[in-house]
Amino acid sequence: MTGKLDNKVAIVTGAGSGMGKAIAELFARQGASVVIADINADSLSAVVSEIEAKGGNAFQVVTDMSKETDVISMVKETVDHYNKLDILVNNAGIMDNFKTVGNVSDELWQKVLAINLTGPFIASREAINVMKNQENGGVIVNNASIGGLFGARGGAAYSTAKHGLIGLTKNIGATYGVFGNVRANAIAPGAVATNIGASITEPDELGMKALAAAGEGPTGQPEQIAQLALFLASDESSFVNGEVITADGGWTAR
Template sequence: MTTARDRFTGRTALVTGAGSGIGRTVALALATEGARVVAAGRRPEPLAETVRLIEEQGGKALAMSADVSLAADAEALVRAAVEHFGSLDVAVNNAGVFRGGPPLADLPEHDWHTQLATNVTGVYLALRAQIRQMRTQPAGGAIVTVSSTFGLHAASPGAAAYSATKAAVTALSRGAALDHIRDGVRINVVSPGATETSMSLRPGETETDRAERARATLPLGRIATTQEVAAAVLYLASDDAASVVGTDLVVDSGGSL
């Protein structure tokens, strides 16, 4: 049996949205456990910092600027993983955007299309490219999509469009899991609730304000850390979850109960 420190030794992992927040934490955690990491995102500077942090701890990583809403970019990420590191064994589809605040009737159409393009089309294109590679490999692969409790588990004012995209992401990933498990590709979902990232801050809210709100409203009394979400992602991506297929693992401090 592998230990907690070597579950991904000899494996290549692709993480989208790896320049900050949950994505960066997942990339670092995978590297800590032995994975070679392709860190993907739109902006090169944060990705370079993620790679620097991985290399500082002795890991191997490659930064790749990409827009996952473009098929050519999604395919280029998979190609880079195989060309640089020899395989694609794990993929974490974490890239996502939130354009919310106003009620749905006042949401600009551009914001709807932006969220749909990245959150839904981007996941579809990423899954398609990743599965096509993984099903050619003798050992297959594991994919984890980062969705949200907004969608199938919870709702919030000003987040109707975002919630719709995340519900679609969960359904898309679970459907793909059923389609491709016999191809040796195991797909699951992690749905975080409020997490220690800037996305969970309400307009004008400080981190102290957010902590006070969490103490009053969440059963656990606090929001999740990015490390806790990453732990759920790594579990589903690892052989520890070898018989877990198409699950949606909620990490939300009890908020959707």
């Protein structure tokens, strides 16, 4: 059987849970060798075992996206293991309890920006410096959020980081995509049923009021986002570059 990602090597960050796990599993079913990167070592082993049990190829690298040395090692270990890197999916991310500016501590701000924006930047830099020298270049898919397009779908730090991730995507698309051989696109999911909701333990009152005013959207499944990531990672999207594609079941269409 031929897959849409046969002979490709893909890194998926945050692949121990939710959308990252669904993306890693779908990419493996489509023929990619998948590097499963996550801060949670236990979940990584489980995902690798599941992929291998179904005949797929996976390799795990415990990675904290907020640590530059970890992110650099993640790309280096991938290239050492597979001799190339075709696809980088920057998916790992955390929420911020919808904290509004007046209630964001320096610590929370720096943690959210480090994991959701600086980590993807370092991963992109390291990946691009491998991909640009490859005959077939490479592809970057950034899992942003509708919080990267609108102001009331996360707190101040989350919204800022996700807007930044979309800016990073467009800059890579306009430079390495137009004048080189590395495309970059972003996904902006709406509400998706994953474990991230469990991290909302002390929601900010004003942040929740703003979210409620934005209305409720339907809830999607991680596999629905994985299908979009597959399209963006595969050659089927070869002329799509520097874009942000919303997948929210119509929430923000209203």
